[in-house]
Amino acid sequence: MDKKNALRTGALAAGTTLMMLLMSSPAFALIRDDGDDPGTGLSVVETLGLYVVLPIVLFAAIAGAVMVLDRSKEEHRVTSTNIRTKNS
Numbered sequence: 001m002d003k004k005n006a007l008r009t010g011a012l013a014a015g016t017t018l019m020m021l022l023m024s025s026p027a028f029a030l031i032r033d034d035g036d037d038p039g040t041g042l043s044v045v046e047t048l049g050l051y052v053v054l055p056i057v058l059f060a061a062i063a064g065a066v067m068v069l070d071r072s073k074e075e076h077r078v079t080s081t082n083i084r085t086k087n088s
Contacts, residue, residue: 042050
């Protein structure tokens with residue numbers, strides 16, 4: 001039964017990959033369309049800043065805001081000092 005599931009999963013992954021490749025073929029087009037007016041490309045620094053640094057900064061800002069604005073009460077937090085157990 002395990003081999004059957006692995007085969008089914010492999011076939012599904014291969015089919016999905018093939019469909020994605022077939023559907024994305026216009027992305028590899030070499031002929032420009034009418035009215036196509038692409039702008040200038042991004043430099044390496046601009047690309048890294050936009051797709052690497054900016055998401056990290058946004059994540060840090062959101063995480064920092066959550067930690068700073070946390071208004072939960074100390075007695076509601078689970079720590080090793082406030083765990084109570086029943087005595088048998």
